[in-house]
Structures are given as C-alpha cells and as structure tokens.
Amino acid sequence: MAKESFYSAVLLDHFRHSRNKGELDGADIVRRGHNPRCGDEIEVGLYLQGEKLAQVKFRGRGCSVCMASASMMTEAVTGCSKQEAYHLWEEMRDLFGDGNENDVKHPTNNLQALSVVREYPARQRCVLISWEALRDALRGL
Amino acid sequence: MSESAFLLLENKIADFPLLQSAQHSCLHYLDNAATTQKPASVISAMADCYQSCYAPIHRGLYPLAAAATALYENSRVKLAGFIGAEKSEQIVFTRSTTEAINMVAWGWARNRLQAGDYIWVTRMEHHSNFLPWQRICKLCNAKLRIIELHEDGTLNLDAATELFSKRTRLIALCHVSNVLGGVNPVGALCEQAAALNIPVLVDAAQSVAHIPIDVGVLDCDFLVFSAHKMYGPTGIGALYAKSARLEEMEPLLLGGGMVDEVSDETRSWSAIPARFEAGSPNLADAVGFAAAVDYLGGIGMRRIEAHVDSLTRRAGAALARIDGLRLIAPMTPTSASIISFDMPGIHPHDIAQVLGECGVAVRAGHHCCQPLMHSLGLSATTRASFGVYNRQDDIDALLAAIDRVRRLFA
Structure with missing residues (x-):
C-alpha cells in the first residue's frame, strides 16, 4: 500500500x-x-509589469499532478521578478529532475504538496511540464 | 455464481513464487499483457541449467558442451511442437518479438520490396509491428497501407480494397491487439492471402499465452512471439517461418556461429537456423522458454483459453456497468485477455496510480500504439489484462479500486 x-x-x-x-x-x-508519452500538454502565458510577473496563467490538459503543478506554479511565481521565477524553476528542476540529493532545497510553501511525487519517478515529468514551459517563456522574454 | 462454476482452472498462485510471497500477498496482478509472472518451474529450470548443464553451445567438443547444446536444441524442439511447426529448424531464437519483426523487415522484406509495392498493417499494431515496416517502405519508395477499424474495434477488411492486390508484398498483423483485446481473423486472412501468394506475418505476442496456435493450420508465413508474455524469461523470443521464407531471408547480425567459411573476400552462411543466431546462444533463457511451454502444456491451452476468456468477459461486463467508465472496444465473441477503458475527465495515469495504491497492477498509457490512439482520439487508456493465476477476487479488487478512483476524482 x-x-x-x-x-x-x-x-x-x-x-x-x-x-x-x-x-x-x-x-x-x-x-x-x-509530454508525448502521456499526451499531457500545457501552455503557460506571462503578463509582465516592468520586471515583475504581474500575472501567470496556463491552459491545457493533463493528469491531476500535471494540472495541480501548473496551478501551484502560477500562484508561486505571480508577483515574482523574472530572476526570482527562474530561480524557483531551478529549485523544481533539482527537486524533480537530476538534482543531487544534497543540493535539493525542499519547498516550504504550497509547493510542498508536490514533494510526495519525488517518490514516484514515473510521475516526475508530470510535475515539470508547466515549469519547463515557464522556463522557456522566461528565456524567451 | 460461485467462482468454481465459471473458472476452469484450479488456483495457480501456488505455482508463482512472487505472487505467493508475503511481500506481494495483496497484489492483484492485471498487467499480464505487459509481462507475466514466472512459475517456479521456469525459474528452477534456468537455475538448474546454470548449476548443472552450462557450457558453450555448438562450440565445445567435451561432454558438458555437448549436453548444453542438446539442452538448447531440445528447447527449440519444444517450441516447434508448441506452435505446431513441422521442423524445429523453423524456429529462430531472437531477443524478442520486436527483434523478430525487425529481422523479417530488414532481412526478408527489404530486398523484395520495390517502388510502388504495398506492405499492409492494421490500425491496431504495436509500434514494433509498425515502425519497421514504415522505415523499409520509406527506404524502398513502397507504400505502408493500413487496414482501418470498425467502431467496435474489429478490422474493416471491406474498406481495405487493395489488400489482396498484386502490389501487396506482405500483410503484417497482430493476432490479438495489445489495446483492444479482440482476436483478429488471422486464419481466414492467411487463407485468402495464400491463394494469391501473399505472405502473412502474425504477431502472436498477445495471443500465444492464451490461445492454442497451430501454424500448420494457420498457414502463416511468419509467426513471432516473446517468452516473457507467456510465463517465460525476459530477453528471448522466437521467429517461426516457413522454410522457403527462411531460405530467402538474409541474416541481420553477422558474427560467430552463423558462418561456415570465411576468407578475406568471401563467406558462406551456416545452415538455418544457426545463420540467424549470431553470437553465443542464450542457453538459460531458451531453457526457461521451453519450461514455460511445458508449464502451459501441463495445464492445457484449451483450458487456459477458457479460463482467461471467462475472466475477461466477467470483468468486461462488470466494468461496462460502471457510470463514467467506457470500454474502448466492446466485448466481442472473440475477446481475449485484454480490456482497455477510459474514464472521461480522469487521466489514465491517475487511474493507474490509485489502482496501484489499492494493490491492483494495471497499465496506463498509449501502450506503444500511437497510431491507434490518434484514431481513437485518445492520448492514453487504462488496460487490465488477465493470466492463468487471476481469479474472481482480482476482478473484485479492480472494481473496488475503480470505485475509489471515482470517489477521489468526483
């Protein structure tokens, strides 16, 4: 169980x-x-006000983890500067990607609810899809 | 109805060490279409091989090597008998069903395919019976043609008007779809194709463990299957072919054990089947493969077919009654061991995750059938698949777990 x-x-x-x-x-x-393996697909849109992300929205389809992660991501980065948002992406990448266990910084905010997914390698991609879209959007600015 | 009234097999769990272990006592294993658990007889046959009869095959001149070679060749004889092949030389050991199909595509079909020719597959093929044909068709400017499906998941042969055209060089299709579960009419297709000298390859990966197969009756040119889906070891499969087809086939892998004479400029291939088994033969897995055949034969394929069919029907009927659950293909008179379903609004990975937490092992995903998924308008399905050790309590656990899914995501 x-x-x-x-x-x-x-x-x-x-x-x-x-x-x-x-x-x-x-x-x-x-x-x-x-993620072509499960058909999950998320689009992330950034709305800027100066250097800050005034609003971050998403649309798309996916499993519960994918959708919840996208929802939490938008909450976590709204109001952040571009650098702060990119830093959050890096933390999530380390947490759910190839991060070294010693370097991993566990989230203290509402992103904590995603931590359990670390025990299920098959679902880690589901967490990261929206964050990768965020990363690409930040890089594209 | 009591369990014994519909299940034809006595409880087989005692034959399977993993299912019997305390660690997995709560496991309801319904992922048999992906791979099956292994009976103690297969595990011990392989251990015995390593412990008492292990040496190089076809290479040593000492008694132990001769005994190991006899063991290997005896496995081939067992396999041939199991599928009704006339001669054991018609069985080539491969790594897998996938490798066997690639061998036929590259070693046989590629040299015979000309621009404008057709290779036919079906909409329900696994990527392993799709991509090899797609590639050689591109390479030879031939056309990959696809037999589409009716709404109920059966082959729409009427729409495949050029199936038996003079341009068709091969028809490659699965006996049982790994997503839809229905049994394709391979016998009738082979008969029609044979009248026009069109070779047929039957992918029996999903049928060989559940349905009696006799290639003498079926009369297909090629039949491919894997050991690990029929209670045997991973890493070994088989290619059966008519002798004339094997004579026409080029070996894919070149190296030791498959050549008679080699000079700087020339070589002559060994006799069949050694010609297609370059490298040191996989003795222990071949022994396990043969032990799996013995296991199935000991129960009887007709009884296995009836047992698995009965379970599949009962599960299908119960699932069909659940609100918010849709069977991907309706149960047909020829359903076999596999049921795919979806629950609109709930992702198959969430369904499988919750089922997993309830001890029910199923598969969720596109099942390596993306062309089929696209045509169904789905990205993934959830699949339950049955084997000899499954019982009514596995179906009950599946239904209870699906109820939990509904409550969680309602």
Whole structure:
C-alpha cells in the first residue's frame, strides 16, 4: 500500500479548482510544455509589469499532478521578478529532475504538496511540464 | 455464481513464487499483457541449467558442451511442437518479438520490396509491428497501407480494397491487439492471402499465452512471439517461418556461429537456423522458454483459453456497468485477455496510480500504439489484462479500486 497518500487534499484542490487557468489572450509571451508519452500538454502565458510577473496563467490538459503543478506554479511565481521565477524553476528542476540529493532545497510553501511525487519517478515529468514551459517563456522574454 | 462454476482452472498462485510471497500477498496482478509472472518451474529450470548443464553451445567438443547444446536444441524442439511447426529448424531464437519483426523487415522484406509495392498493417499494431515496416517502405519508395477499424474495434477488411492486390508484398498483423483485446481473423486472412501468394506475418505476442496456435493450420508465413508474455524469461523470443521464407531471408547480425567459411573476400552462411543466431546462444533463457511451454502444456491451452476468456468477459461486463467508465472496444465473441477503458475527465495515469495504491497492477498509457490512439482520439487508456493465476477476487479488487478512483476524482 502507499506510504504517504499520493493525492493530498492540497493537490486534489489545485486539480479540481485550478488557479489562473484559462485563455492566454494578451500575454506577453506563451510557451508550451509537452509530454508525448502521456499526451499531457500545457501552455503557460506571462503578463509582465516592468520586471515583475504581474500575472501567470496556463491552459491545457493533463493528469491531476500535471494540472495541480501548473496551478501551484502560477500562484508561486505571480508577483515574482523574472530572476526570482527562474530561480524557483531551478529549485523544481533539482527537486524533480537530476538534482543531487544534497543540493535539493525542499519547498516550504504550497509547493510542498508536490514533494510526495519525488517518490514516484514515473510521475516526475508530470510535475515539470508547466515549469519547463515557464522556463522557456522566461528565456524567451 | 460461485467462482468454481465459471473458472476452469484450479488456483495457480501456488505455482508463482512472487505472487505467493508475503511481500506481494495483496497484489492483484492485471498487467499480464505487459509481462507475466514466472512459475517456479521456469525459474528452477534456468537455475538448474546454470548449476548443472552450462557450457558453450555448438562450440565445445567435451561432454558438458555437448549436453548444453542438446539442452538448447531440445528447447527449440519444444517450441516447434508448441506452435505446431513441422521442423524445429523453423524456429529462430531472437531477443524478442520486436527483434523478430525487425529481422523479417530488414532481412526478408527489404530486398523484395520495390517502388510502388504495398506492405499492409492494421490500425491496431504495436509500434514494433509498425515502425519497421514504415522505415523499409520509406527506404524502398513502397507504400505502408493500413487496414482501418470498425467502431467496435474489429478490422474493416471491406474498406481495405487493395489488400489482396498484386502490389501487396506482405500483410503484417497482430493476432490479438495489445489495446483492444479482440482476436483478429488471422486464419481466414492467411487463407485468402495464400491463394494469391501473399505472405502473412502474425504477431502472436498477445495471443500465444492464451490461445492454442497451430501454424500448420494457420498457414502463416511468419509467426513471432516473446517468452516473457507467456510465463517465460525476459530477453528471448522466437521467429517461426516457413522454410522457403527462411531460405530467402538474409541474416541481420553477422558474427560467430552463423558462418561456415570465411576468407578475406568471401563467406558462406551456416545452415538455418544457426545463420540467424549470431553470437553465443542464450542457453538459460531458451531453457526457461521451453519450461514455460511445458508449464502451459501441463495445464492445457484449451483450458487456459477458457479460463482467461471467462475472466475477461466477467470483468468486461462488470466494468461496462460502471457510470463514467467506457470500454474502448466492446466485448466481442472473440475477446481475449485484454480490456482497455477510459474514464472521461480522469487521466489514465491517475487511474493507474490509485489502482496501484489499492494493490491492483494495471497499465496506463498509449501502450506503444500511437497510431491507434490518434484514431481513437485518445492520448492514453487504462488496460487490465488477465493470466492463468487471476481469479474472481482480482476482478473484485479492480472494481473496488475503480470505485475509489471515482470517489477521489468526483
């Protein structure tokens, strides 16, 4: 049986009631994240005000982890500077990618709900799709 | 209905060490189309080989090497008998079904394919019976033609008007789809094709463990399958072919054991099947493969077919009654061991994850069938597949876990 429940209340809440989900009209830049292995597809749009990300929105389809991660991402980076947002991407990459365990910084905010996914390597890509779209959008600015 | 009234097999779990272990006592293994668990007889046959009869094959002149070679060739004889091949030389050991198909594509079809020719496959093929043909068709300016499906997942042969055209060089199709589960009418197709001298390759990866196969009756030119989906070891499969087809086939891998004479400029291939088995033969896996054949034969393929068919039907009927769940292909009179479904609004990976937490092992994804998924308008499905050790309690656990999925994501 499962160690810690994979589907926490926070994760399910972000899946059922995703924040900042909708059309990306008027975004300063839109980038796409995609996992052909499961058909998950997320588009992330950034709305800038000076150096700050005034609003971050997403649209697309995917599993609960993919959608919840995208929703949490938009909440986490809204209001951040471009550098702060990019730094958050790097932390998530280390957490769910090839990061060295010693360098990994565990999130203290609402992104904590995603930490359980680290125990399920097959689902780690689901977390990162929206973050990779964010990375590409930040690089494209 | 009591369990014994519909299940034809006594409980087989005792034959399978992993399923019997305390660690996996709560496991409901319904991922048999991906790979099956191994009976103790297969595991011990392989261990015995390493412990008491291991030496190089076709190479040593001492008694142990002769005994190991006899063991290897005896495995080939067992395989030939299992599928009704006339001669054991018609069985080539490969690494897998995939390798066997690639051998036929590159070693046989490529040299016979000309611009404008057709190779026919079906919409439901696994990538391994699709990509090799796609590549050689591109290479030879031939055309990969596809038999489309009816709504119910059966082959729409009427729409494949040029299937038996003079341009068709090969028809390659699965016996049972690894997604849809229905049994294709391979016998009738082979008969029609034979009348026009069109060779047929049957991918039996999903049928060989559940349906009796006799290539003498089926009359296909090529039949390919893997050991690991029929309770045997990973890493070994088989290519059966008519002797004339094997004579026409070029070896793909060149090296030791497949050549008689080599000079700076020339070489002469060994006799068949050694010609197609370059490198040191995979003795222990061949022994395990033969032990798997013995295991299936000991139960009887007809009884296995009835057991698995009965489980599949019962599970299919129960799943079809669930609100918010859709079977990808309706149960047909010839369903075999596999049921795919989706639950609109819930991603198959979430379904499989929750099922996994409930101890029910299924597969979710595109099942290496992206052309089929595209035509179904889906990116993935959830698949339950049955084997000899499955029982009613596995179906009950599946249904209970699906109920949990519905409650979690409602």
